[in-house]
Amino acid sequence: MRKTGGYVCAVLMAGLLSAGQAQAADKIQNFNTEFQAGELIVKFAPHFETSAAAKVLAEHGGKVIRQFRASGALHVSFADKSARSTMNIAEALAASSDVEYVEANSIIRLENTPNDPSLGSLWGMPKISAERAWEISTGDRSILVGVIDTGVDYNHPDLNANYWFNPGETGVDANGNEKKTNRIDDDGNGYVDDFRGWDFANNDNDPMDDHNHGTHCAGTIGGIGDNGIGVVGVNWNVGIVGLKFISAAGSGTNAAAIAAIEYATKIGVNLTSNSWGGGGTSEPMRLAIQEASDAGILFIAAAGNATSNNDTRPSFPSNFEVANVVAVAATQQNDTLASFSSYGLRTVDLAAPGVGIYSTTRSNSYASMSGTSMATPHVAGAVALMMSVHKEMTMSQLIAKLYASVDRVSSLATKVATGGRLNLEKALQP
Numbered sequence: 001m002r003k004t005g006g007y008v009c010a011v012l013m014a015g016l017l018s019a020g021q022a023q024a025a026d027k028i029q030n031f032n033t034e035f036q037a038g039e040l041i042v043k044f045a046p047h048f049e050t051s052a053a054a055k056v057l058a059e060h061g062g063k064v065i066r067q068f069r070a071s072g073a074l075h076v077s078f079a080d081k082s083a084r085s086t087m088n089i090a091e092a093l094a095a096s097s098d099v100e101y102v103e104a105n106s107i108i109r110l111e112n113t114p115n116d117p118s119l120g121s122l123w124g125m126p127k128i129s130a131e132r133a134w135e136i137s138t139g140d141r142s143i144l145v146g147v148i149d150t151g152v153d154y155n156h157p158d159l160n161a162n163y164w165f166n167p168g169e170t171g172v173d174a175n176g177n178e179k180k181t182n183r184i185d186d187d188g189n190g191y192v193d194d195f196r197g198w199d200f201a202n203n204d205n206d207p208m209d210d211h212n213h214g215t216h217c218a219g220t221i222g223g224i225g226d227n228g229i230g231v232v233g234v235n236w237n238v239g240i241v242g243l244k245f246i247s248a249a250g251s252g253t254n255a256a257a258i259a260a261i262e263y264a265t266k267i268g269v270n271l272t273s274n275s276w277g278g279g280g281t282s283e284p285m286r287l288a289i290q291e292a293s294d295a296g297i298l299f300i301a302a303a304g305n306a307t308s309n310n311d312t313r314p315s316f317p318s319n320f321e322v323a324n325v326v327a328v329a330a331t332q333q334n335d336t337l338a339s340f341s342s343y344g345l346r347t348v349d350l351a352a353p354g355v356g357i358y359s360t361t362r363s364n365s366y367a368s369m370s371g372t373s374m375a376t377p378h379v380a381g382a383v384a385l386m387m388s389v390h391k392e393m394t395m396s397q398l399i400a401k402l403y404a405s406v407d408r409v410s411s412l413a414t415k416v417a418t419g420g421r422l423n424l425e426k427a428l429q430p
């Protein structure tokens with residue numbers, strides 16, 4: 001994908017002399033990644049009131065955009081949009097004992113490859129024994145999958161009936177007005193009229209896809225089955241929640257991703273599908289994922305397309321060491337690792353089909369795409385389908401079952417922790 005709107009600055013902390021300055025440098029994160037100039041994620045000490053923090057930030061021309069729930073960190077926008085000024089402000093804030101850490105707002109990328117093959121088919125479904133799995137279950141619309149991505153085309157005929165509507169923002173309010181359009185946060189979740197999810201890239205209530213990537217992932221998770229058209233997803237029936245945080249141009253930020261993760265937890269999804277990465281580590285993101293984990297929400301994440309070993313070169317969010325994170329590599333039709341796929345015997349859990357995957361795209365169309373982006377929704381879909389069968393299982397039991405049910409293949413033995421590729425039928429068995 002294209003890299004847009006970001007800057008990468010080398011950390012300019014080398015050569016600092018005083019202990020105080022060195023300590024301040026330790027509190028600064030992610031300026032070695034591509035980042036959004038003019039924005040920071042700042043965590044003040046717990047004793048420091050948010051109103052006092054806002055005052056300190058205002059002295060630097062800063063305005064609080066939002067506060068993250070799990071960490072209490074602030075997402076801040078600054079009047080001066082230069083990368084140099086952003087770094088200077090970070091240094092100044094980090095020098096204060098009232099500040100715990102300052103993160104650059106890293107740019108996030110999609111994990112699909114730019115050279116998608118033009119031809120594709122649904123080879124992934126027979127490969128994971130989906131037909132036999134569907135004899136056991138075809139899914140359940142009450143199981144909610146948050147697709148944290150570029151949005152979802154909820155009007156697509158192969159997705160529409162599986163798209164979620166927020167019960168707290170539909171129907172009629174006490175004044176007889178439609179909750180969808182009454183400009184009131186009827187369900188008190190902090191978002192006004194979020195009747196079909198949220199767009200964290202443009203800060204509005206319409207998570208319509210303007211890219212294709214999110215719609216493609218959604219089709220793999222829950223393309224409607226047995227309707228005589230297009231494709232079929234891992235689940236014929238499921239609830240898809242569109243959580244857009246990546247723009248039409250294909251870029252997003254850590255701050256928008258954290259907000260999307262916290263939103264998904266608040267509305268009570270069962271799991272999220274995360275086909276993105278590259279933003280570096282982030283303490284507020286780790287805590288948002290930890291909060292989801294504590295609520296029993298699985299976090300399925302792409303291992304990345306850097307052909308690198310994540311054990312030695314961490315890729316986030318898939319490398320976060322939180323109990324709910326399932327890291328997914330991509331395989332091709334012959335069960336070998338895709339040429340682009342990252343891997344890691346310790347930090348990548350299993351593989352799933354991710355080359356030449358045919359699925360839904362915007363405006364009633366279909367296309368093939370490749371990437372760990374495409375492998376991830378196969379696993380997210382599998383977890384949702386497992387939940388329709390293994391209703392009694394806890395999050396950790398579901399994860400253990402998922403890992404135990406892979407088809408072990410020799411080519412993956414040194415690449416992923418389970419040494420195998422997703423098998424949907426085995427995952428549904430008792």
Ligand code: CA
Pocket residue numbers: 169184185186187188189190191192193194
């Ligand atoms: Ca709301």
